[in-house]
Amino acid sequence: MSEESITQARYEKIGRFIYAFQRRADPERLRAAAATAELAPDLAERAASLVRRYDEALEALQRNSPQAMPDSVDDDQLNAILADTEAFVRESGWTNGDAPD
Numbered sequence: 001m002s003e004e005s006i007t008q009a010r011y012e013k014i015g016r017f018i019y020a021f022q023r024r025a026d027p028e029r030l031r032a033a034a035a036t037a038e039l040a041p042d043l044a045e046r047a048a049s050l051v052r053r054y055d056e057a058l059e060a061l062q063r064n065s066p067q068a069m070p071d072s073v074d075d076d077q078l079n080a081i082l083a084d085t086e087a088f089v090r091e092s093g094w095t096n097g098d099a100p101d
Contacts, residue, residue, distance in 0.1 A: 014061050017078050024085045026096060027051050043092050050088060053081050 021027065033039050034048035060073045088094060 010061070014058070017057065020082050021054055021085060024082070024089050024096065025094060027054050046088050050081070050085050057081060
């Protein structure tokens with residue numbers, strides 16, 4: 001696989017992950033809600049964990065060279081973050097852009 005196609009695959013993978021996460025929850029709103037009394041303590045902890053994992057995955061995807069990218073963060077890790085985000089949204093009542101009532 002050429003470096004150009006690896007780079008394209010890298011950007012597509014990053015883009016798909018960002019889009020999928022942000023469809024479920026805005027990371028900046030989660031970060032703000034976790035840092036304030038906007039959420040119950042257990043939900044704030046989960047929100048902070050999700051944002052931390054999101055940030056770490058993005059950093060790993062962006063930091064590694066195109067040749068190393070496929071191994072930097074595997075699809076199972078990304079899918080686990082997205083599944084946990086989906087569970088958080090479902091269980092907390094979080095809506096994209098709004099904290100739960």
